[in-house]
Amino acid sequence: VGVAAMTVPIYYGSLVLQAFMGMKNNFKETKYRWIEKWIHMIAWGFPLAVSTVLAATENINPSGSGCWYAKYPRGCDVDPNVDCERGQDIGMFTLIVGLSQVFLYFVYPPSVIATMFCWIRKLEKKKKEGNGMNQVREAARKEMLISIAKQISLYLLSFWSTFVLGLIS
Numbered sequence: 001v002g003v004a005a006m007t008v009p010i011y012y013g014s015l016v017l018q019a020f021m022g023m024k025n026n027f028k029e030t031k032y033r034w035i036e037k038w039i040h041m042i043a044w045g046f047p048l049a050v051s052t053v054l055a056a057t058e059n060i061n062p063s064g065s066g067c068w069y070a071k072y073p074r075g076c077d078v079d080p081n082v083d084c085e086r087g088q089d090i091g092m093f094t095l096i097v098g099l100s101q102v103f104l105y106f107v108y109p110p111s112v113i114a115t116m117f118c119w120i121r122k123l124e125k126k127k128k129e130g131n132g133m134n135q136v137r138e139a140a141r142k143e144m145l146i147s148i149a150k151q152i153s154l155y156l157l158s159f160w161s162t163f164v165l166g167l168i169s
Helices: 003-024 035-056 091-129 133-168
Strands: 060-063 066-069
Touching: 003 035, 003 091, 003 133, 035 060, 035 091, 066 091, 091 133
Parallel strands: none
Antiparallel strands: 060 066
């Protein structure tokens, strides 16, 4: 079914969130470890709930290379041997799932990354106010944070490229 199609972007969004939480908490894992159980519950709970509702309403049908939500099998209107009488109306459900995927792919991760860069800029202004060893420490910290933010941005571009290639196929 399409559980992975929803689980992967949730985990990706959580990767961005954990990177930000790590940076914000000086990489003291004990301060942001609590979020991990919620990430797993949401990453598996939401897709399983969606799939359960789709299965109960007979709205899981062959689609492309696997099965996904659709009111009836693809091509049933062309092939008289394929039964078009299947699931219930899922228009609103399709909208909710589609918008949540758009949010998880294209809105949430770049928003968190933008927040990371703004937070780094704020630290840079704070660094200018300090002196001596604090300036050196803050400069090294800033470089590390910028490196992590760039790496997360690279992950985002990689993630989008896999989505685009799948969309094209």
